Amino acid sequence: MTAPTDRLFLPDAYLSTVEGKVVGIDGEGGILLDRTNFYATSGGQPGDTGFLERADGSQISITGTVYGDAAKTIVRHLPDEDAPVPVIGETLVLHIDWDRRYRLMRMHTACHLLSVVCPYPITGAAVGENESRVDLDMSEVPDKKSVTLELMQLVEGNHPIFTRTITEDELAANPGLVKSKNVRPPAGAGTIRLVCIGDEASVDSQPCGGTHVSETAEVGAIHIGKIEKKGRENRRFRIRFGALDRG
Template identity: 40%
Template sequence: MQEQFYRDPYQRVLETRVLRHDEQGLVLEDTLCYPLGGGQPGDSATIRATGVELKVTDTRRDRESREIRHQVPDAGGLLPPGTAVSLELDWERRHRHMRIHTCLHLLSVVIPVPVTGGNLNDETGRLDFNLPEGMELDKAVIEEGINRLITENHPVEIIMTSGEALKAQPELIKTMSCTPPLELPEIRLVNIPGVDLQPCGGTHVARTGEIGRVEVRKIENKGARNKRVVIALA
């Protein structure tokens, strides 16, 4: 299976064909749908074939086969292999994921300490930080810092590196709980030139200005030194 969501995260409609359809989901020759991973939800979409319209409620990658499976719980029947289909992404939801995911990268710049976890949905995102002793977080300062980087409208680029090269730059790995697969020959890095560079498998906006204004929703204690910062699109 090809992964068009990496080649063009802004593409909304794709003409493709069914590879297989069974009780575990629908597998296509190519897809626009990002599968759950890296804290980013799986995409939703609509699949249309002759006389058929199916709602994709979630997208997951099979751990063993690495196939991307589109979850269509109300299919009412299985589509035969080779069936021509049109896949239309739930773009508004995906775009909000992209905006929030890129914003979380900016949050990790404004709070330059190790990240212990993170997650996002189409409304909010959060990162957990391992703070050094004595460090305090100021909601207003964090919010101002993020929105300044957004307003500066920095470009967001995808560059590739190898697992071996990344091993030599461990400082690029910010999330302590999720180490990239360093055995792979190619690993995606999200580069915001002059601002941030880190490995990430998610989908992102093309420029930080596309995020729009955000607010720091809350800061929570998650342990003696662990703080959770929740952001939301304003």
């Protein structure tokens, strides 16, 4: 049985390069490493792309990263179909596509901020490099300019962002921490990772396994590009980079 992957992106989302050892190649060609800085697709955030550098300087292009088990403990690195196959025990240097990852970190953080400005149950979400969507269980249609203004106030407040761990029992005693209406944090590990915003989590605190920036100012200029009606009580917010066009 393959040992769990040491997921270095959880304690340090800024780790763009690291060494890892090949511990297996699965039946579909996925590369398994003892540790990785490559984020695996989860929670609406797409997995990392990049390349694995061999000792001779050649590269193994990675087109995606996913989990290989239901418990989300084993990370599979998906190579380009023409990429060479490493050998078990080989040490590689892992390079994520940092520009892409950083945009996703900023966007994922923006999604958290939207859940603060519009505190309604989340029914779906997808983090993108240039646009993200968050579906909220709400009946009214807010003004996108007003929501944008409140978002930018949080961004410009430059609140710190950090993680902490609580027990599953603590989460059960504080069900309001879970903002998703349909998805619960994975159980069984005994602990839950919280992403917190603001001093002493004064702005927000919610379970999340994604990657985020360390201060809200890093998000940069964002705006609500569109709010769509997706049912009587479901609204889809589209978050985009850049300032809102006030024309």
